[in-house]
Amino acid sequence: xxxxxxxxxxxxxxxxxxxxxxxxxxxxxxxxxxxxxxxxxxxxxxxxxxxxxxxxxxxxxxxxxxxxxxxxxxxxxxxxxxxxxxxxxxxxxxxxxxxxxxxxxxxxxxxxxxxxxxxxxxxxxxxxxxxxxxxxxxxxxxxxxxxxxxxxxxxxxxxxxxxxxxxxxxxxxxxxxxxx
Amino acid sequence: xxxxxxxxxxxxxxxxxxxxxxxxxxxxxxxxxxxxxxxxxxxxxxxxxxxxxxxxxxxxxxxxxxxxxxxxxxxxxxxxxxxxxxxxxxxxxxxxxxxxxxxxxxxxxxxxxxxxxxxxxxxxxxxxxxxxxxxxxxxxxxxxxxxxxxxxxxxxxxxxxxxxxxxxxxxxxxxxxxxx
Numbered sequence: 225x226x227x228x229x230x231x232x233x234x235x236x237x238x239x240x241x242x243x244x245x246x247x248x249x250x251x252x253x254x255x256x257x258x259x260x261x262x263x264x265x266x267x268x269x270x271x272x273x274x275x276x277x278x279x280x281x282x283x284x285x286x287x288x289x290x291x292x293x294x295x296x297x298x299x300x301x302x303x304x305x306x307x308x309x310x311x312x313x314x315x316x317x318x319x320x321x322x323x324x325x326x327x328x329x330x331x332x333x334x335x336x337x338x339x340x341x342x343x344x345x346x347x348x349x350x351x352x353x354x355x356x357x358x359x360x361x362x363x364x365x366x367x368x369x370x371x372x373x374x375x376x377x378x379x380x381x382x383x384x385x386x387x388x389x390x391x392x393x394x395x396x397x398x399x400x401x402x403x404x
Numbered sequence: 405x406x407x408x409x410x411x412x413x414x415x416x417x418x419x420x421x422x423x424x425x426x427x428x429x430x431x432x433x434x435x436x437x438x439x440x441x442x443x444x445x446x447x448x449x450x451x452x453x454x455x456x457x458x459x460x461x462x463x464x465x466x467x468x469x470x471x472x473x474x475x476x477x478x479x480x481x482x483x484x485x486x487x488x489x490x491x492x493x494x495x496x497x498x499x500x501x502x503x504x505x506x507x508x509x510x511x512x513x514x515x516x517x518x519x520x521x522x523x524x525x526x527x528x529x530x531x532x533x534x535x536x537x538x539x540x541x542x543x544x545x546x547x548x549x550x551x552x553x554x555x556x557x558x559x560x561x562x563x564x565x566x567x568x569x570x571x572x573x574x575x576x577x578x579x580x581x582x583x584x
Contacts, residue, residue, distance in 0.1 A: 233573045236511065238525055240560055240568035247578045254580070269493045277488065286491075299582060307568050308457065311466075311525040313449045317500070318525045321545075324501045328508040331416065345418055345491040345498045358582055365501075380420055388420035388487050393413045398427045400434070402479060402538055 225294070225370065231333035232298075237322035238315075239307025244326045244365075247356065249295040257355055258347070258367070259289045265346045284385060287344045292371035297352075298327050303361035323365040330368075340373035405474070405550065411513035412478075417502035418495075419487025424506040424545075427536065429475040437535055438527070438547070439469045445526045464565060467524045472551035477532075478507050483541035503545040510548075520553035 229246055237243060249255060270281050289295060300323045302316075311318055327343070334341045344367045352364050382388050398404075409426055417423060429435060450461050469475060480503045482496075491498055507523070514521045524547045532544050562568050578584075 229573060229577060233576060235508065236523070236560075238523075240562040240570070242571050242576070245576050245578065245582065245584065247580075247582050249580060251580055265494045269489075269491075273488075281490070284490075301584065306571065307562075308453075310449075310461070310464075310562075310567065313526070314445045314528050315525040317497075320497070321501070321504045324504040325508040325511075328415065328505040329512075331505075332509075332512070343416070343418075345495040346493070348494050356582065359584075362582065362584070380416075382420040382487075382490070387490065390420070391422050391486065393409060396413060396422070396425050397409060398425065400427075400429060400431055402425065402427050402536065402542060404425065404481065404539070404542070 225339070227337060228330045228333050228339065232326040232330040235322065235326040235329045237307070237325070238312055238318035239310030241304060241307030241319060241322060243300050243302065243304055243306070243319045244323045245299040245301050245362070247297040247299055249297060252290070255289050255295055258295065258352070259287070261347050261351050261355065262287050262289060262344060265348055269346055280385070280387060284382070284387060286346055288342055288369040288371070289344065292342075292369040294370050296368045296370055297356060297364050298323055298366040298368065299358065300363045300365045301361070302363060320363070320365050327366045327368070334370065335376065338372055340371055340376070342369040343367070344369060405519070407517060408510045408513050408519065412506040412510040415502065415506040415509045417487070417505070418492055418498035419490030421484060421487030421499060421502060423480050423482065423484055423486070423499045424503045425479040425481050425542070427477040427479055429477060432470070435469050435475055438475065438532070439467070441527050441531050441535065442467050442469060442524060445528055449526055460565070460567060464567065465561070466526055468522055468549040468551070469524065472522075472549040474550050476548045476550055477536060477544050478503050478546040478548065479538065480543045480545045481541070482543060500543070500545050507546045507548070514550065515556065518552055520551055520556070522549040523547070524549060
């Protein structure tokens with residue numbers, strides 16, 4: 225998994241801040257606690273859907289926290305003075321964005337190495353930070369499940385399961401003026 | 405530039421929401437207006453540095469809005485119902501994060517195609533949204549300068565200019581428990 229972090233660490237960052245911190249979690253007990261957070265958040269998330277959507281929702285695989293090889297939490301250390309504040313005055317969220325760029329580098333490298341990655345966003349970030357005993361100012365940006373995969377599908381799983389379809393690119397491109 | 409958007413559009417997104425919208429800006433007058441926003445924000449950003457840092461700051465190339473081939477603003481359409489809200493209840497910011505993943509895909513593809521990309525974060529997002537006449541709920545996530553480059557350096561420019569150095573990866577990796 226070292227090559228994945230090497231790729232992540234090469235991501236661009238605001239002011240060369242490199243605010244990402246990589247926390248590997250293999251411990252079963254900790255993963256069960258994270259799973260409990262997921263279950264709580266997922267019950268709340270499933271609530272508002274109408275019957276048909278709710279059935280579709282519960283059929284989706286939205287986490288693999290316990291059965292995957294390992295968990296990785298990508299943290300943002302907003303306390304860091306690296307980068308000397310460059311570019312963050314007008315857009316402080318570029319700290320977190322830099323961490324997302326690192327995740328995307330990791331994700332692409334993982335795919336090339338035969339490693340599947342799932343991003344679990346159905347977790348309350350405050351509860352997760354408490355569980356991981358993070359100091360104030362260190363935020364969980366992404367909670368990832370990683371494991372070797374025999375094969376990868378050609379289509380996004382959410383399209384295969386008819387949750388949502390890929391949109392045509394043309395509908396997302398505008399010239400000189402946004403219309404929509 | 406079409407291949408860049410194709411790569412961006414293949415990024416993963418929360419609930420397959422694909423919230424990114426790509427707004428190309430070639431118009432000189434519009435770019436000059438964006439440049440004026442940069443200059444205003446940049447004066448404010450340079451203010452707090454001490455003398456030595458301030459000299460170093462003003463020597464940095466932080467935008468190329470007018471001279472580059474084209475500008476690209478990557479927008480997030482938070483109004484979109486694509487994805488049916490999946491994964492966004494606990495982490496609404498994953499909409500913007502999905503747009504960042506698209507930017508990173510674009511950035512890597514650009515590098516492979518010989519296109520340089522600079523992300524200008526020294527812009528007030530509210531003023532930029534007004535200038536671009538964006539409807540409420542459509543947010544500028546990234547404002548990019550793009551152009552063909554003769555060559556690319558091996559080191560990040562901010563390291564070459566001694567603003568910040570690349571950190572050793574080991575300092576960013578933790579096992580089971582974050583310490584720092």
